[in-house]
Amino acid sequence: MKTKIMAIAIAIAVVLGLALGTSTGIAADVKALRDTAVNAPDKAADVFKVQDGVKHERAYRQQPPLVPHATDKYEIDLKVNQCLRCHEWPYSDQEKAPKISDLHYIDRNGVRQDTVNGNRYVCTQCHxxxxxxKPLVENKFQPAVMNR
Ligand code: HEC
Ligand code: HEC
Structure with missing residues (x-):
């Protein structure tokens, strides 16, 4: 019984080995859509510069304002929210940073809380x-124009 299982296992291994051998042979000739050989390493992703100090106007009235500074060093987790260190009153006065609006304190039932509500805690979800x-495709976006 044992030898029979061994024989079958070896047979499967041989078949698999053959299948793998032929498929790598083919892969060398196959071109990916990016016109590179499929098993060639990908080009490193582009590195972009954060527009630190650049202010963007809002494109529509309800838009969460874009952040005019880099945010990658600011930690947001269960214990720490470094954005609040500058944007929550009274720190906002000391840091001369815009204070988060009162809407950030309202819970989902419309009740005003003392601390920033959970639904606005992960700042970078919106800001x-x-x-x-450069835009990846042509973009004809126009900001909303208010009817005055
Ligand atoms: C060290 C202090 C500091 C920290 C930390 C900080 N900010 Fe700011 N932030 C500022 C200051 C100062 C400005 C105003 C800059 C200006 O007007 O040029 C600002 C501006 C902004 C604005 C623009 C507000 C508006 O009305 O246009 C947003 C949005 C913002 N920050 C979000 C964030 C988020 C999200 C984080 C965390 C990831 C964060 N900030 C962390 C200091 C800070
Ligand atoms: C669910 C989306 C959302 C989240 C999450 C959120 N915000 Fe906002 N934020 C907004 C919107 C929308 C506005 C503009 C309307 C308003 O003032 O409430 C705004 C306004 C602001 C402003 C400008 C206030 C002013 O009066 O000019 C600041 C600063 C800001 N948010 C910081 C933060 C920080 C810091 C956090 C994280 C603690 C945060 N926001 C989380 C949506 C969000």
């Missing part, structure tokens, strides 16, 4: 900084 990347 993002911009980088100097």
């Amino acid at each position: 993002v900084s911009q980088v100097d990347a």
